[in-house]
Amino acid sequence: MAVLKTTVDNDTKERFHEIALSQGMTEAELLRSVVLMLVDQQEVSADAIVLRPDNTKSSRITVGIPGFLVDAVKTRASSKGMAVSRWVAALVQSNVTGQPVMTDKELLALQASGRELAAIGRNVNQIAKALNIAFEDTDRVKLKLLSELSQVIDDNRSVIRALVRTSQNAWDAD
Numbered sequence: 001m002a003v004l005k006t007t008v009d010n011d012t013k014e015r016f017h018e019i020a021l022s023q024g025m026t027e028a029e030l031l032r033s034v035v036l037m038l039v040d041q042q043e044v045s046a047d048a049i050v051l052r053p054d055n056t057k058s059s060r061i062t063v064g065i066p067g068f069l070v071d072a073v074k075t076r077a078s079s080k081g082m083a084v085s086r087w088v089a090a091l092v093q094s095n096v097t098g099q100p101v102m103t104d105k106e107l108l109a110l111q112a113s114g115r116e117l118a119a120i121g122r123n124v125n126q127i128a129k130a131l132n133i134a135f136e137d138t139d140r141v142k143l144k145l146l147s148e149l150s151q152v153i154d155d156n157r158s159v160i161r162a163l164v165r166t167s168q169n170a171w172d173a174d
Helices: 008-023 027-039 067-079 086-098 104-133 136-141 143-170
Strands: none
Touching: 008 067, 027 104, 067 086, 104 143
């Protein structure tokens, strides 16, 4: 994998470190999340990265894993694009809370879906505005097109549900 490097002043480094800790992430994981969001042309803010409940302070737990499982753990963590410790923490979080833990790729897919829904919303707003301006020209709005719009929204919702189900199932025991 490629490596990105930069230099920053000490205050910036310390603030970045504190943000990473508050998110339960390493600096590398936080930086990777920020870079992936930027590459996907999304607005990056501290609020966009908050993924966990208020009590995010990490505690260290030492767990002994039999040697024959270590390679499998490393492989699964790598396949999710996560550090081993983050993958184990996500596995525990998913099993304890019963909620899916989204990977960076899954979060990016959900954010792309959100952009699509926003675009649909803008189109619906334009239709409503056109109808309000010239309500006598309602024949300009084709029912077939509205039906297609409804289908696109339903399809998007199905994709989101499938993504959440897949993410949840990824953390279940095989």
